[in-house]
Amino acid sequence: MSSDETFPRDITDATDRSPGNGAGTGPRFRAVPSAPPAVTAPTPVAAPESLPDDRYFNRELSWQDFNARVLALAEDASQPLLERAKFLAIFASNLDEFYMVRVAGLKRRDETGLPVRSADGLTPREQLAYIAKRNQDLVERHTLAFEDHVRPELAEHDVRIVTWADLDTHDQLRLSNYFSEQIFPVLTPLAVDPAHPFPYISGLSLNLAVTVRDPEEGTERFARVKVPNNVPRLIRVEQQRGSRVATFLPLEELIASHLGELFTGMEVTEHHIFRVTRNADFEVEEDRDEDLLQALERELAQRRFGPPVRLEVAQDMSEHMLELLLRELDVDPHDVVEVPGLLDLTCLFQLSGLDRKELKDRPFVPATHPAFGERETPKSVFAMLRENDVLVHHPYDSFSTSVQRFIEQAANDDKVLAIKQTLYRTSGDSPIVNALIDAAEAGKQVVALVEIKARFDEEANITWARTLERAGVHVVYGLVGLKTHCKVSMVVRQEGSTIRRYCHLGTGNYNPKTARLYEDLGLLTADPAIGADLTDLFNVLTGYSRQETYRNILTSPNGIRRGILRMIGEEIEHAQAGKQAGIRLKVNSLVDEQVIDALYRASQQGVPVDVVVRGICALKPRVPGLSDNIHVRSILGRFLEHSRVFHFQAGGTHWIGSADMMHRNLDRRIEALVCVKDPKLTAQLDEVLDSALDPATRCWVLTSSGEWSPSPSDESEVRDHQVELLKRHGATG
16 A cells, blocks of 8 residues: 555555556556655765665655656556556555655654754755655646546546536536535534634545635635545436446535535635645554553544644645645645645545446456365365465465465364464454454464554554454454564364464465455465474564574564575675575565665675565665666556565575565564475466566666666567466466
């Protein structure tokens, strides 16, 4: 999105928020240059023998490259027009979260004055300088894509975003009445003078900075008018909702045209739109003797008062108005972003609701996995899992008729004794949560670990936690010092004299809404060894167990990095012995220096390494003598590529799970990877990797210099990875 699943955020994270890339006729993507070459300043990471100091790309600048790839999808003329508008909104939403979290964190580290450098040797201040310069370029490119391409092309299809001056007299009169009845009563103009201090500006709110003049005294005063966020940003002009023509007026345009009614007897001399982004990178001060829920609620109350990290202003804002905002908001001039067009393009998400199928991706209906029967005649999940493990691949396989059905059948099954579940992010009206409540009310033992520290979903998760508690569910809020990010559930069932455990381990959240937008994998199994592993894991999550080793799973913070490094080492040993070896990784981010260095060593020993990464990549591929055998590509499309898959050829193992190769996942979270052993299921994983790595698959390829180049160059042979998977799974449009 973002949220740790940035892009899109909820399509709200996105943030963690759906990307799209239909079949089209081939991409017209720009090459995405990396920000400046790595600096050879001292690095905090000790360089192992034979590995150069400048072997990493910068994490934050790599993220900007990722968002530039999102923007390239909005610029791609082969995309359906409303999908391009959606990508513009995703880019804007991603950038908001980047500033609230990553830029805010860099600022905090810079203010400490400590000599903290990134893995590529940059100080926080140097990174902030590079980010600011690159961001202004991206914002201008973002605005250009909207103002010069998407906006006029939408108008050609009778979807218009207009100004007040564009409206005829009839529409202006009707909207003036709407303003008087619906908008005017909720507006509160706030003056700034000796009796009225400068008002608090909430994060991400749109505001009008207004200068008014007293006609009698000639004195000028500043005032601020907040654009309400509880009414649609884009106001539909047409009264007939079924009309093919869709004209929208931005709410701030309507307010600006009626400022005279807010400042009766005064002359409005100027007005400009602005927006503040505040630091949301707070840390809960966790104390083992304090209730975690109370600690989090205290910190949430403080989040809205975080210091500004960005000030977005209209490009036509006057110098004296900008100086006033900088002074009153205590914003550094380097943190000002001038936007030449419409401010805050996240409003374009609103266009997704238009009934214009010809301007969107073709809709699809996820297929029910054959193992679960038809939608109308479902099979018993438990009877089926006693015979075979099942690998589900969302959104191609339906979430509602697989994972959701698994939990719902468990809730309604008299033989089920207990359900144990982790919840990181879920939906507003969650069928999973409702099933857990039903199970608890039916007398089953139900345990839910609700991670209330899931960034930007804290308040929603606190609400879920309390709802579950009232229903009799045993709720655990997470562990002190760690976030619980693993996606696991276990059902304990009495079958005669036998207690059998049924399990699900996945790469994505238990969220039916994002399951139609995010690409994820999940293993459903009745394997006793995996059941024993999850029993032990839940004992860690809910009790005082400190178990670190398991039978068929790897967990962080103690086991995943160690296990990955061990398996990379095995590939190196096979290559040195002249045996076949190879590593294939599909992840969201690749940042961890220890893992990257191990991959470099594997490459140096002749091990082929293929990486599919959606977002951040600090590894430098194709560097002579360092990473000749490493290839990195990125696939962005209609669905957000979210699954994590690891294949080690010599070891003959396939793993899926929740962990990315990042410090936070490997050191500060509870994560789980599971080894998939069934040959039929590993063949499915191979199909996913083979498709993603096919030379004809549309993607971006990372070069040794840091540029992301569109591939393949011959558009006549291009194939779309996601479209191919839709066909294979029988998802229907």
